[in-house]
Amino acid sequence: MSQIYLNGICKSFKVSQRPKGHLGLLKGILMRETKLVKALNDISFSIETGELIGYIGPNGAGKSTTVKIMSGILTPDGGSCTIMNKCPWQNRVDHVSGIGVVFGQRSQLWWDLPVQDTFSLLKDIYHINSYDYKKRLTELAETLKINEFINVPVRQLSLGQRMRCEIAASLLHKPKILFLDEPTIGLDAVSKLALREFLKKENRDNGVTMILTTHDMDDIESLCSRVMVIGRGELLYDGNLDSLKNRYAPYHKIHATLTEHTEMFPIEGSEKVQVHGKDWTVLFDPQKIPTHRMIERLSKQLPLKEITLKEKDIDEIIASMYEEMCL
Numbered sequence: 233m234s235q236i237y238l239n240g241i242c243k244s245f246k247v248s249q250r251p252k253g254h255l256g257l258l259k260g261i262l263m264r265e266t267k268l269v270k271a272l273n274d275i276s277f278s279i280e281t282g283e284l285i286g287y288i289g290p291n292g293a294g295k296s297t298t299v300k301i302m303s304g305i306l307t308p309d310g311g312s313c314t315i316m317n318k319c320p321w322q323n324r325v326d327h328v329s330g331i332g333v334v335f336g337q338r339s340q341l342w343w344d345l346p347v348q349d350t351f352s353l354l355k356d357i358y359h360i361n362s363y364d365y366k367k368r369l370t371e372l373a374e375t376l377k378i379n380e381f382i383n384v385p386v387r388q389l390s391l392g393q394r395m396r397c398e399i400a401a402s403l404l405h406k407p408k409i410l411f412l413d414e415p416t417i418g419l420d421a422v423s424k425l426a427l428r429e430f431l432k433k434e435n436r437d438n439g440v441t442m443i444l445t446t447h448d449m450d451d452i453e454s455l456c457s458r459v460m461v462i463g464r465g466e467l468l469y470d471g472n473l474d475s476l477k478n479r480y481a482p483y484h485k486i487h488a489t490l491t492e493h494t495e496m497f498p499i500e501g502s503e504k505v506q507v508h509g510k511d512w513t514v515l516f517d518p519q520k521i522p523t524h525r526m527i528e529r530l531s532k533q534l535p536l537k538e539i540t541l542k543e544k545d546i547d548e549i550i551a552s553m554y555e556e557m558c559l
Contacts, residue, residue, distance in 0.1 A: 234278035235409065235441055236302065241275040241311035243297055244268050271297045272308070273465040281408075284435045284442045286456035286473070290550055294465045295445040296335075299411050302443070303333050316408065329358060332402030336414035339394065340401055341386045347397045348382050351404060358405035365404070372400040375430060392423035399430065403440075410434075412444045416451055428454045449543070463550045480552040481544035484523060488512040488530060489538040499533065501526060510537075 249265045272294045279285055289295050300306040301313060304320035304327050313320055320327045341350045355365045373379045376396040381389060416424045432455060434440050452459060459476060461469040469476055483503055489511055496507040499514055501521040506513040516526050
């Protein structure tokens with residue numbers, strides 16, 4: 233049986249709305265209009281032990297709602313969810329002992345206490361014996377390099393330092409599953425790389441199943457072999473990342489800034505060329521012409537000053553999915 237199994241999960245929220253017009257403000261004080269917003273609509277998937285899954289989609293797609301249901305914070309309106317043979321919202325105490333959760337925009341650390349004190353409190357909450365606690369904390373502190381500020385109050389830490397401590401806090405009790413909701417948001421490049429390496433090591437060495445929600449495609453490409461795409465509360469794709477790109481984002485973009493104005497002309501091997509002053513955008517299919525060949529071709533034909541290569545971002549991929557669904 234799958235470690236995580238969701239079947240037909242639905243969730244809606246009531247959202248207050250102020251009536252339009254000049255009288256809307258006064259009317260809104262006396263009587264609020266509400267609108268039912270469907271956050272999740274018939275979400276079904278299964279995840280096996282040890283998988284590292286990317287769960288991606290635009291803002292408001294339903295990613296965080298799904299994570300909150302799987303972690304037992306929210307109860308769905310319909311459908312079933314079984315995680316390690318337990319229903320998250322019906323067996324909350326038993327359930328949380330086997331999972332770890334990291335929300336990039338919310339902290340589980342006590343703001344005014346030193347990090348070490350938070351860890352000690354979590355030791356008691358999770359009933360970790362002293363030997364296992366010391367061994368695990370030493371391992372996490374060394375790997376995540378948090379020893380130098382473990383006795384500093386959380387409010388004095390940088391975002392990168394705090395996120396490393398958040399990860400350590402979520403793994404102290406050796407959970408079998410780790411939910412990561414935007415864990416790299418706001419982090420600098422060095423902190424992101426360090427965090428990715430740690431997550432890969434934890435997944436590889438300890439077999440921790442991980443579900444990662446993020447807008448950062450570098451996170452997904454670095455960590456995940458399987459991705460699930462959600463949009464408007466519906467699961468749009470579940471499969472290999474390369475297959476997703478090949479289907480919905482087959483073209484790469486090259487943005488080139490020239491040293492002088494040049495009249496537009498066709499570039500052999502390109503699918504489309506756009507010109508705005510000295511800025512050229514060339515779309516090409518890397519399956520038909522290798523990237524280095526296209527760059528080589530542009531460098532010979534154009535007076536290049538600067539050049540950047542870009543793939544479609546998540547929002548563009550999902551827009552392509554919607555376009556296909558509506559045909």
